[in-house]
Amino acid sequence: MSTQHAAIATLKDGITNQPRSLQKTIGPSELGTDCDHCLAAKLAGWQQKRDADWLPFIGTSVHAQAAEIFEAAGDRWLVETPVMVGWVGDAEVWGSSDLFDVQEGTVVDWKVVGPTTITAAKRGPSPVYYRQINLYGLGFRNAGHDVKKVAICYLPRNAVSLAQAVWWEDHFDPAAAQQTLGRANQIVDQINMLRTVDPAAVDVWIAGLPRADRCYDCARFADAPAHISSLASLVA
Incomplete structure (x- = not known):
């Protein structure tokens, strides 16, 4: 194998098998999704295809460098803090929050994004990001x-x-976090009910749930329609 192929193959393997890529338990970022199909699939334990996703790897790398910077910046900052945001079914939901300003009581989340999202951010966060950051706030509380x-x-x-x-901030909204947890628990209740009737009914129900436009995760599941099979067209 040439140096070129060996180097690229090693990089792809490292990206695909890093801890963040292998995470199986659902976290705050997944709970905040606006895709009913993917949320239910994850809560049901469906397996996802693993890919060497370059853009998420860039984000992970920036997060790692930012963590080093703030860890050296003093006691004002809590960096990459594990927080328990609540319960879904009988399981605790944990996440790692990027940054907490102890002095101001502010939870901060980094988003490494392209120009489309940067432009949209000037109008405020998406519902997905809004739910996620308030879940982290609930975890710190x-x-x-x-x-x-x-x-x-x-x-x-x-x-x-x-x-x-672009910097956006607002007052902590615990009600939004509780609503996000409530939505997930409703889905879990439905999954558990269907499993008592016929386990196969769970997959049928999930496959028929609404999918969010441009959902990044939909293409990772085995029931992905052909028109969303390419992840490259879904990243902004």
């Missing part, structure tokens, strides 16, 4: 912290400086 605000910092993946970054 559950841990005894005084959470006042939540913030999302959109870092420009394609820009040459941070001047194009």
Whole structure:
């Protein structure tokens, strides 16, 4: 095998098999999805195809570098903090929050995104991101912290400086976090009910659930329609 092929193959394998790619338990980012199909599939334990996803790897790498910077910046910042955001069914839901400003009581989430999302961020966060950041806020509150605000910092993946970054913040909204957990628990209740009748009915029900437009995860499941089989067309 040539150096070129060996190097690319090694990089792909490392990306595909890094801990974040292998995560199986559902977390705050998955709970916030606006795709009923994918949320139900994950809660039911469906297996997903694993790919060497370059754009998420860039985001993971930026998160790692940011963590090192803030860990060295002093006690004001809590970095990559594990938080328990609540319960779905009989399972605790944990996530790792990017940053918490102890001084201001603000939860911060980094988003490394392309120009389309940067432009949209100026109008405020998507419902998915809004649910996610408030779940992290709930996790910090559950841990005894005084959470006042939540913030999302959109870092420009394609820009040459941070001047194009977009910062959004608002008051912590615990009701939004509870609604997100409630939605997931309703789906779990339905899955459990169907399993008592006929386990095969679960798959049929999930396959018929609504899919969100441009859902990144839909193509990862075995029931993906042909028109969403290419992940490349789904990333903005």
